Amino acid sequence: MVQVIFLTALLALFPAQIFSQERKAPPLTLKSIEGQTVRLSDYRGKVVLINFWATWCPPCRAEIPDLIKFQKEYGKDGLQIIGVTYPPEERASVRRFTRRLKVNYPIALGTREIKASFSRDETLPLTVIIDREGVIRGTIAGILLPEEFNEQIKPLLQQQKLEGEIKDAQKSN
């Protein structure tokens, strides 16, 4: 009986946290393949997509041109993509690959543990959506389709843009 009351209270108090994937993103600090430190906390205030991928994964390779396009087009609206390889790969081969494709967002070498801290889903590619407050808003398993970008990521970018405009207006008043 006590258990039922406890669970009911939990559901009433935290329905979103229980039924959705929403939770704070774990801290993440990685070295990029170019030798720079990539800290997730540095991107607070942006909509971050952590894209887990591998050079040997055909769909991962196929979606990279779209990710480059999204970064180019929506970077000014606060989009930041971070590519994390999974499982670990050789830095030199990843660097060769990303330079050839002219990838315009940071790429870091990841581990199984890092991927597991964001999602237990083994699908590749896998994209984790983090909002500007650092909350995981969902994951996209498989290629990120333009429809999914429009439905799940664009609203977060528009929300950010609107709030920025309101802040700017408040400052100028």
Place this chain on the structure above:
Amino acid sequence: MLKRVTNFALTSVMVLALGVMTAFATTKTTTIRVTGMNCSHCSSSVAKALKATPGVQEAEVSSEKGEAVITFDDEKVTEAKLREVINGAGFKVAE
């Protein structure tokens, strides 16, 4: 009177034509051989891309068999388009 008859005849022809078109809109199932699906964790992208294609009703992709079994409405999508979608997901259709 003549106008009424003409209207009735026109409506009948239109209803008949619609019925014939519906009868000819077929659901097809095709099996497409796909190469390079060695990674079981990434082959789900093929099914996802296929299912997101208008006209595709069902898509089952097996990395073990190296094939995609697709049920689709051939009024809305062609087999050539399905092959294009598979190639676009990073894999290659075996000719």
